[in-house]
Amino acid sequence: MPAPADRLTALHEGILDWFAAHARDLPWRDPDCPPWGVLVSEIMLQQTPVVRVLPRWRAWLERWPTPADLAAAPTADVLTAWDRLGYPRRALRLQEAARAIVERHGGEVPADPAALRALPGIGEYTAAAVSSFAFGIPETVVDTNVRRVLARALRGEALPGRTLTRAEMAAAHAAMPEGADRANAWNAAVMELGALVCTARSPACDRCPVREVCAWVAAGSPPPEERPRGQAWAGTDRHVRGAVMAAVREHGRVPAAQVRDAVVATGRLGAHRPEDAQWERCVAGLLTDGLLVRHDDGALAFPG
Structure with a gap:
């Protein structure tokens, strides 16, 4: 295995090059997508796969293309349009955030992470993601996929712990490449690698662009110390x-x-x-x- 600094450089180059060639063509990644579209996508994608979000996102942005449009909509229409995305409280929080954006920011999604965190229903992850993906501010974006990739590549662990710790967040920040453009691309690239290749149950290590410098692969791909339990659904x-x-x-x-x-x-x-x-x-x-x-x-x- 290369030295830590060299390994991090190899991770940056391998994952960013892979992302440039294999990133999915998603509408909220389009440079012309407004910040509002990015914010809506981040709320919809929480615990919901891309394939289910895509048609709802398109219909949502067509119907309510600005925060002001959603803020003025009847709540019944908002909940109906949410359809079967699940966790419908997200729809209420999104409308509350839209109203706050209109009242506090003149109808424009703020770029500042602190202002985003102050909106109803917007947590640390969503604020960082919108700042990074919509405004090019290189906040550290850490979701489940990012946690898993970094746990394996840097620490040799099959899966991260149940909760995100300050130490883990600091390590994720330290792992980001220098330069705003590369850092923002890194945020999206690591997330994409976790979604498509470095998955939780069946990682495709044979297709991984950083297999040769992955600490988990070097350790023999040990199983997780604690296997996550699937969430029950029927009858709950x-x-x-x-x-x-x-x-x-x-x-x-x-x-x-x-x-x-x-x-x-x-x-x-x-x-x-x-x-x-x-x-x-x-x-x-x-x-x-x-x-x-x-x-x-x-x-x-x-x-x-």
């Missing part, structure tokens, strides 16, 4: 909540007496039939989260 509260949202999305307003039948009719619950306690808990949670409202007659509907 998330499953039921999603089915309720689907029923309201389809019907607009569901009379109280027909809510359960409407939810079952979506087919999203399969054979699962929630007991009263789970049903009441899920509906109450949707109401508390602001995703649904209950009218005086007991009917459920989207707010606004």
Whole structure:
């Protein structure tokens, strides 16, 4: 293995060259994509694969091409347009962020990472990603894919820990190449390598551009100390909540007496039939989260 400094140089050259040749042609990477489009993509891509995001992103930007457009939209329309992207609270937070952008920044997405972090629903990762990808400010962008690539390439670990630590963030910052253009390209390139090649379950090491300098490969590709467990879905509260949202999305307003039948009719619950306690808990949670409202007659509907 080369010395640490030489290995980092080799990682920079290998990953950046690979990205230049193999990066996916995604619309939010287009130089003409406005910062608003980048921000929308980052919110939609949280825990959701690109293939599902692409059609929703295009439809969203066509309907609400600016923060002001989304800020003025009825919330019911926003939740309906979110469709089946999952985690619909993201749609509410995105609209809240749009309203804050209009109120605080004249309708223009701010470039400053601190101003971005101050927007509703925008955390450290999203603020850094928008600053880097939309404005060319070389913030350190660290998502799950980046963590995994750096854990393997630099530390020889199969997978990173459960939570991002300050030490890990500092190491990611130190690993960035010099120069704003290269640093911003690096942010996207490492993320892309993790998504397409250095995947969690079946890494394609034979196709990896930095296999020869990867600490994990040099160590014999040891298995992770703790294997991540897959998230259960069928029969969970998330499953039921999603089915309720689907029923309201389809019907607009569901009379109280027909809510359960409407939810079952979506087919999203399969054979699962929630007991009263789970049903009441899920509906109450949707109401508390602001995703649904209950009218005086007991009917459920989207707010606004």
